[in-house]
Amino acid sequence: MTDFPTQLAFDDAIAIIREVAAKHRVDTETLPLSRAHGRILAADVVAPIALPPFDNSAMDGFALRHADLGEGETALHLVDEQFAGRARDITVGEGECVRITTGAPMPTGADTVVIKENTREDAGRVVILARPSAAGANLRRAGEDVQAGECVLQAGQRLTPARASLAASLGVPSLTVFRRPTVAVFSSGDELVEPGLSLAPGEIYDSNRELLMGLLRAEGLEPTAWPRLPDDPRQVEIALRDAGCAFDLIVTCGAVSAGEKDHIPAVLQQFGQVHFWKVRMKPGMPVLFGSLDQARVLALPGNPVSVFATFLGFGRTLIDALQGRSEARDAERAQLVAPIEKSHARREFQRARVFCDEHGVLRADPNPAVGSHRLRAVGESNALIVVPDGPQRLAAGSVVEILRYV
Numbered sequence: 528m529t530d531f532p533t534q535l536a537f538d539d540a541i542a543i544i545r546e547v548a549a550k551h552r553v554d555t556e557t558l559p560l561s562r563a564h565g566r567i568l569a570a571d572v573v574a575p576i577a578l579p580p581f582d583n584s585a586m587d588g589f590a591l592r593h594a595d596l597g598e599g600e601t602a603l604h605l606v607d608e609q610f611a612g613r614a615r616d617i618t619v620g621e622g623e624c625v626r627i628t629t630g631a632p633m634p635t636g637a638d639t640v641v642i643k644e645n646t647r648e649d650a651g652r653v654v655i656l657a658r659p660s661a662a663g664a665n666l667r668r669a670g671e672d673v674q675a676g677e678c679v680l681q682a683g684q685r686l687t688p689a690r691a692s693l694a695a696s697l698g699v700p701s702l703t704v705f706r707r708p709t710v711a712v713f714s715s716g717d718e719l720v721e722p723g724l725s726l727a728p729g730e731i732y733d734s735n736r737e738l739l740m741g742l743l744r745a746e747g748l749e750p751t752a753w754p755r756l757p758d759d760p761r762q763v764e765i766a767l768r769d770a771g772c773a774f775d776l777i778v779t780c781g782a783v784s785a786g787e788k789d790h791i792p793a794v795l796q797q798f799g800q801v802h803f804w805k806v807r808m809k810p811g812m813p814v815l816f817g818s819l820d821q822a823r824v825l826a827l828p829g830n831p832v833s834v835f836a837t838f839l840g841f842g843r844t845l846i847d848a849l850q851g852r853s854e855a856r857d858a859e860r861a862q863l864v865a866p867i868e869k870s871h872a873r874r875e876f877q878r879a880r881v882f883c884d885e886h887g888v889l890r891a892d893p894n895p896a897v898g899s900h901r902l903r904a905v906g907e908s909n910a911l912i913v914v915p916d917g918p919q920r921l922a923a924g925s926v927v928e929i930l931r932y933v
């Protein structure tokens with residue numbers, strides 16, 4: 528008997544991850560805007576000013592009163608100039624115009640800008656060659672984008688460059704965001720050798736470490752790679768417990784299945800907590816989620832493609848939930864180029880190359896490689912197709928969920 532869920536459905540595992548992570552959300556900090564990129568907002572941002580802050584010109588030209596323009600050409604007196612910068616105290620009266628540049632505040636009295644190309648200058652007068660159809664042409668109104676007091680960014684959203692620039696345009700100098708979870712990465716197994724060293728018979732190079740470090744960095748984290756774990760229960764225990772008191776998240780790979788050398792589940796059961804172990808998915812079935820001291824632990828199976836599927840499937844959700852990201856990532860779907868069939872009940876993750884065809888349709892071409900050790904097919908692909916739970920017969924053209932990776 529176990530006191531944790533096992534052989535559970537993928538969606539149930541996701542629900543547990545969200546629930547546990549919500550109780551262990553990282554704390555918040557206030558950072559200058561320039562250092563907050565990619566972070567998750569911990570507080571709403573309310574506009575302290577309107578955008579644009581004042582009526583201004585959208586083009587280089589002349590500010591004037593639309594009512595002064597006739598059907599054909601109209602000559603106006605050029606009385607002043609207003610460039611982008613501090614607003615001058617200028618009024619445009621009847622029959623007058625003011626030289627203006629893009630972004631410059633509109634002078635009082637003017638309601639229209641005529642672009643420079645539609646004018647001719649002639650000894651202190653400006654001849655307007657074509658009348659804009661209505662007043663308000665080439666004008667950007669105060670507050671047409673954002674009204675002061677409006678909530679423009681919400682807690683739980685990720686600060687993208689576009690959102691950071693919106694905050695900057697409102698004059699917001701710093702933001703309250705969630706701290707980045709700290710992450711320790713372990714690969715495990717006596718067979719693993721650092722690339723660059725020579726292999727003895729039976730040994731292989733450690734590829735999962737690079738995979739995990741890259742995937743975590745792509746999430747904006749700064750993972751710490753710990754020395755590889757040998758297949759020794761005491762050493763596994765010491766290293767994991769050490770990391771457990773210093774990191775928010777531990778990601779391991781290998782030593783989580785049923786073998787004699789798979790010590791990670793025992794360490795978590797004895798010294799921490801197992802939230803679930805073994806999920807009805809393929810690959811990645813032996814995946815374990817637990818807690819150890821102050822850290823959440825995502826123990827991924829050792830097969831490289833299983834690392835991939837479990838990280839994309841669970842790792843991203845866990846990282847999002849730990850740092851308070853409530854805005855869902857965009858779900859992506861594509862049409863299958865070739866049919867997919869499976870008879871087993873587990874959710875399956877298949878490597879695929881996703882591309883946009885000449886009709887603008889996103890399509891997923893499944894990679895025929897079978898086996899969760901075949902990393903080359905991951906490199907040839909750019910997404911995992913999510914084949915739903917239960918036996919499936921998906922014809923070419925069926926729409927499937929995809930998880931894209933960089």
Ligand SMILES: Nc1nc2c(c(=O)[nH]1)N[C@H]1C(S)=C(S)[C@@H](COP(=O)(O)OP(=O)(O)OC[C@H]3O[C@@H](n4cnc5c(N)ncnc54)[C@H](O)[C@@H]3O)O[C@H]1N2
Nearest residue numbers: 714716733734735736781782783784785789828829830833
């Ligand atoms: N009797 C059973 N055997 C296995 C089961 C099972 O349920 N019962 N599950 C299979 C599945 S599915 C997987 S996935 C693997 C997962 O096993 P572990 O997580 O314990 O991983 P290891 O045994 O340590 O390694 C599996 C495989 O991956 C290679 N590996 C491990 N780490 C790395 C690394 N850092 N870089 C490259 N390759 C790595 C390792 O050499 C093994 O070949 O268990 C099945 N067996």
Ligand code: MOO
Nearest residue numbers: 810811812833899
């Ligand atoms: O499910 Mo394991 O993850 O096939 O290799």
